[in-house]
Amino acid sequence: MFTAYTADQIRTAERALMATLPEGTLMRRAATGLAAVCAALLPRVYGSRVVLLVGSGDNGGDALYAGATLTGRGAAVTAVLAGSRAHEAGLAALLAAGGRATGHSAAAFSPGGAAAPRHGDALVTHETAVWGGGGDADEARRAVERADLIVDGLVGIGASGALREPYAGLAEAAGRAAAPVVAVDVPSGVDSSTGRVEGAAIRAAVTVTMGARKTGLLVDPGATLAGRIELVDIGLGPYLPDPDVTALTRASARGLLPRPAAESDKYRRGVVGVAAGSDHYTGAAVLAVGGALNAGAGMVRYAGPARPAGQVRARWPEAVVTELDAPDVDAVGRVQAWVVGPGLGTGEWARELLRRVLATDVPVLVDADGLNLVARDVSLLRRTAPVLITPHAGELARLTGTARGAIEAAPLAHARAAAAELGVTVLLKGSTTVVAEEGTPTWVNGTGTPWLATGGTGDVLSGVAGSLLAQGLGAREAGACGAYLHGLAGRIAAAGAPLTAAGVAEALPAAIRELNEIPAASQR
Numbered sequence: 319m320f321t322a323y324t325a326d327q328i329r330t331a332e333r334a335l336m337a338t339l340p341e342g343t344l345m346r347r348a349a350t351g352l353a354a355v356c357a358a359l360l361p362r363v364y365g366s367r368v369v370l371l372v373g374s375g376d377n378g379g380d381a382l383y384a385g386a387t388l389t390g391r392g393a394a395v396t397a398v399l400a401g402s403r404a405h406e407a408g409l410a411a412l413l414a415a416g417g418r419a420t421g422h423s424a425a426a427f428s429p430g431g432a433a434a435p436r437h438g439d440a441l442v443t444h445e446t447a448v449w450g451g452g453g454d455a456d457e458a459r460r461a462v463e464r465a466d467l468i469v470d471g472l473v474g475i476g477a478s479g480a481l482r483e484p485y486a487g488l489a490e491a492a493g494r495a496a497a498p499v500v501a502v503d504v505p506s507g508v509d510s511s512t513g514r515v516e517g518a519a520i521r522a523a524v525t526v527t528m529g530a531r532k533t534g535l536l537v538d539p540g541a542t543l544a545g546r547i548e549l550v551d552i553g554l555g556p557y558l559p560d561p562d563v564t565a566l567t568r569a570s571a572r573g574l575l576p577r578p579a580a581e582s583d584k585y586r587r588g589v590v591g592v593a594a595g596s597d598h599y600t601g602a603a604v605l606a607v608g609g610a611l612n613a614g615a616g617m618v619r620y621a622g623p624a625r626p627a628g629q630v631r632a633r634w635p636e637a638v639v640t641e642l643d644a645p646d647v648d649a650v651g652r653v654q655a656w657v658v659g660p661g662l663g664t665g666e667w668a669r670e671l672l673r674r675v676l677a678t679d680v681p682v683l684v685d686a687d688g689l690n691l692v693a694r695d696v697s698l699l700r701r702t703a704p705v706l707i708t709p710h711a712g713e714l715a716r717l718t719g720t721a722r723g724a725i726e727a728a729p730l731a732h733a734r735a736a737a738a739e740l741g742v743t744v745l746l747k748g749s750t751t752v753v754a755e756e757g758t759p760t761w762v763n764g765t766g767t768p769w770l771a772t773g774g775t776g777d778v779l780s781g782v783a784g785s786l787l788a789q790g791l792g793a794r795e796a797g798a799c800g801a802y803l804h805g806l807a808g809r810i811a812a813a814g815a816p817l818t819a820a821g822v823a824e825a826l827p828a829a830i831r832e833l834n835e836i837p838a839a840s841q842r
């Protein structure tokens with residue numbers, strides 16, 4: 319399982335650790351790890367052109383020390399100093415090793431200028447040499463364009479708000495450059511605690527994060543901009559509090575996934591009820607049942623009107639189908655969990671069926687039209703057995719009266735607020751899916767693929783998570799594990815091309831197989 323933390327949590331832990339160590343120890347550890355990742359990305363360190371984008375804080379210090387190490391291995395390293403100051407000892411180390419530095423703003427760095435840094439003679443000599451010719455901005459731009467590798471040390475966990483100039487312009491220049499970008503700790507422009515991006519931001523091939531993952535690296539848009547994440551151990555572990563968010567790894571998803579025991583029969587493996595579909599929306603019923611069947615439930619009972627019932631029967635002969643004449647689930651038989659809502663419609667009939675399902679004493683997953691009905695009357699959610707709701711941003715907007723755009727910009731905060739306000743577990747669908755429950759770390763899931771953003775995949779997910787609820791997982795675990803499996807199945811179904819929701823349901827067994835096949839050695 320991955321854990322991640324907010325900037326405040328990291329800072330507190332770092333302070334406690336730092337108090338036990340000689341000054342500079344943590345940054346040296348961080349920079350050593352950073353240099354190793356950079357070196358591994360270069361076909362050959364010797365002779366490579368490495369550009370460091372260096373801000374005024376310790377994030378820039380990490381980059382400068384790593385640059386010194388790479389210089390020592392024969393790389394031609396140029397530091398572009400973007401701030402009104404730079405980490406003094408780090409810059410001195412780079413220059414002493416033979417690296418170069420240039421200021422993005424000539425005014426800020428010209429020797430003897432008002433804001434001239436005092437980094438010792440080496441810098442002054444060097445400044446004269448580099449800035450004797452043209453403008454610093456041109457020099458910086460050319461260096462970025464020609465680089466083999468760019469290291470983003472503009473800002474880390476000390477950043478606040480959108481990147482200011484010249485940082486923003488440098489981030490954009492790095493985005494246009496051909497070279498891969500290694501972000502130090504967090505891609506600059508991404509809020510390390512939330513994943514929010516307010517303006518220009520670095521798009522990294524790799525993010526080398528120090529001590530522990532930051533929440534913003536696991537939540538979109540930050541997660542997408544972070545690329546591959548490499549964690550450098552600087553000894554922070556014992557000082558970390560409970561995580562802000564967690565994410566399943568393959569091994570931990572496998573650990574959660576229910577497995578039939580030798581003595582299992584179909585009832586003991588979990589029976590899930592699916593109340594979905596209407597004369598208008600028959601496909602939602604077929605897809606939700608498909609998700610439930612392929613995610614390992616012992617049995618799926620479908621309950622709905624004649625038309626969708628006929629289609630479910632035709633597509634999934636394994637499902638036990640009850641054609642409903644009235645909105646009532648009494649005659650359906652015992653289930654361990656219900657899925658209600660996909661394609662249900664929002665009329666009086668649908669509302670009554672939803673009410674009856676929620677009046678049972680088993681866990682219920684509410685999705686799609688079920689959520690639209692709940693939006694008109696949230697008191698429907700008042701019950702003692704667990705409720706897992708699975709909205710996308712638009713559905714959550716209707717449910718909580720928040721603007722959709724606001725939810726999309728800050729999914730973590732809004733999922734948490736809704737979980738607290740409604741007293742249920744909230745699985746908020748999106749490019750990263752968030753599963754929030756009050757009082758526990760929030761799960762985030764990034765196994766999905768953009769190809770999953772297509773009609774019907776949400777219906778499959780409701781079946782998958784409902785199936786896991788019926789197999790005995792708690793609402794939070796069913797949501798997290800369901801999102802993980804669904805994302806993995808989406809990747810398998812897509813394989814780099816468009817997918818269909820039915821294809822995702824069919825790829826679920828392959829996803830489960832892939833989870834179960836991982837070698838024990840790769841468990842984390």
Ligand SMILES: NC(=O)C1=CN([C@@H]2O[C@H](COP(=O)(O)OP(=O)(O)OC[C@H]3O[C@@H](n4cnc5c(N)ncnc54)[C@H](OP(=O)(O)O)[C@@H]3O)[C@@H](O)[C@H]2O)[C@@H](O)CC1
Pocket residue numbers: 332333336344345346348373374375376377378380401402403472473474475476477478479480481482483485502503504528552
């Ligand atoms: N602590 C430790 O033990 C360890 C820390 N480590 C490393 O230190 C990093 C944190 O360093 P940090 O605290 O110095 O902050 P950091 O992110 O470099 O920059 C903050 C400065 O940037 C500026 N700035 C802010 N917002 C801005 C904006 N929007 N646009 C433009 N500029 C902006 C602002 O400067 P100002 O503008 O005030 O001059 C502010 O002071 C951390 O991420 C990790 O990499 C590792 O070495 C491991 C050990």
Ligand SMILES: [K+]
Pocket residue numbers: 377470471472473474501502503504505506
């Ligand atoms: K950075």
